[in-house]
Amino acid sequence: MTQVAGTTGRPLRALYAAHTISLTGNMITLIALPLYVLKVTGSASATGAAGVVASLPIVIGDLFGGAVVDRLGYRRASILTDVFGGFFVALVPILHITVGLPLWVVLALLFTGSLIDAPGQTARRALLPEVAAEAGVPLERAVGWMEATERGARLLGAPAAGFLVVALGSLEALFVDTATFLVSALLVACLVRFRNPMVDALEDSSATSTVVDAGSGEGQGYWKGMREGLEFVVREPLLRAIVLLVVVTNLLDAAGSTVLLPVYAQRELGGAVALGLMVGVMGGGAMIGSLVFGAIGHRLPRRPTMVVAFTICGGPVYLLLTAGLPLWALVVVKGLAGLAAGAINPILGTVQLERIPVRMRARVFGLVNAGCWAGMPLGSLGAGFAVDHLGLRPTLVVVGVVYIVMTLQPLRGGAWKCMDRTAEPVPVAA
DSSP states (O other), X not given: OOXXXXXXXXXXXXXXXXXXXXXXXXXXXXXXXXHHHHHHHOOHHHHHHHHHHHHHHHHHHHHHHHHHHHHHOHHHHHHHHHHHHHHHHHHHHHHHHHTOOOHHHHHHHHHHHHHHHHHHHHHHHHHHHHHHHHHTOOHHHHHHHHHHHHHHHHHHHHHHHHHHHHHHOTTTTHHHHHHHHHHHHHHHHHHOOOOOHHHHHHHHGGXXXXXXXXXXXXXXXXXXXXXXXXXXXXXXXXXXXXXXXXXXXXXXXXXXXIIIHHHHIIIIIOXXXXXXXXXXXXXXXXXXXXXXXXXXXXXXOHHHHHHHHHHHHSHHHHHHHTTTOOHHHHHHHHHHHHHHHTTHHHHHHHHHHHHSOGGGHHHHHHHHHHHHHTTHHHHHHHHHHHXXXXXXXHHHHHHHHHXXXXXXXXXXXXXXXXXXXXXXXXXXXX
């Protein structure tokens, strides 16, 4: 296995650490917010509306923020979004303690913080190929490790959030989220430094307020850059297929994470600690799955591996929740689902990095992510409505069945054949 050692590996380690710490803080908010709303209102529908606050700003931030990231430069954008995102999250517990906050102000501030944070996540992912190349780490392995950091954030953040909510209170726990923003910004600012002519050109572009094509040195305006990124996504059949599949599975996952699991945990398992434990165990299993994929993924067929992993990690989990299993059994189920899930995003992320030119990487990432997240607000609202009017268990059955049907779609071929290694990728440095 390639080792990340010495000064050449330090930026990669720092990038992974910053990403893990920032996303760990995000998990605190994702756990604390629905529990706070459920406690204040007692309504599953209101909890679903809170889920919109957690997901809609990511769609908007990814949609419009990618071109801004290309404009600022990946490293600079990561630092600035952490600083300003952390500021808005910090306002929630500060104002809650000092003057008190109505629910709509809590949601508005957290919406703004998430809106700013989304482009920062895109910026850190966009840095990965160059930082990995300097460290001598193959792209597929580096993406697997990056995914492991995200899964590790769930492993650390979700159980910690459950205990922090109990120990400090739902909104007071957001002080910890604020601290993670600041630590992430410092790590990138101080340690993520490297030399790459193309990315340096992107960083220097902010001085002239243009998006620079590193190959030609020509600039372009914000909306022209956005249009160019959108045209690239539309022309790429595999990217379109990825968006169509993931938009549905993310919709169902949003229904589960923001409504179905919190409601199930409160009604059947005792509340915040059980919810944090289940989410964290799945994150831990997925982290292990991503590390395993990083070690052996280059030897596995991409499309069959993704289909098997996708099918295992989604639908069966929701169906098994209807069986009334005890907490220990659900923890085992979530752990196994996490192991399977660990291979999905590394495969999809590697394919995207192979096919997207570096000069428009953040724009295209943002557009693809926005498309993938577009159904999540609807999933949260729809799940809240369904639980209130149909009941929890019927909703779980519907979500489980639809999930399985969707994850089998890549077996039909078509554009999905392009992800096989025999397909010719767009060069990373195009």
